Amino acid sequence: MATTTYTVTGMTCGHCVGSVKQEIGKIDGVTSVDVDLASGRVTVDSTGELADSAVAAAVDEAGYALG
């Protein structure tokens, strides 16, 4: 198990949070995604180490960027 924290910029509302959660949640091995809208902090639990590139791609897919 691994827990990794990222910062995502550009989220402004609960819909944004939902989009980011959904896209990161699709990554193989991800077991939970927690997003704090105010700070942009995204905490991801996964069964193993995640490739930063996979997380960056998921965040981009949702329409945001890693800060």
Add this chain to the structure above:
Amino acid sequence: MATTTYTVTGMTCGHCVGSVKQEIGKIDGVTSVDVDLASGRVTVDSTGELADSAVAAAVDEAGYALG
């Protein structure tokens, strides 16, 4: 045909715009909904006069408020 313009407060992103469009679009007689995110102006075309209460309820359902 009638065109009515409202101001909706609290929208911050394209997801918010989509929610407002979807809910107002469900009102009987509405034929088109245009939203300007920056100003919060919402322009609604409809086959007849709309009840303001119906529009207010739709906006509330989307999670926002008439300004």
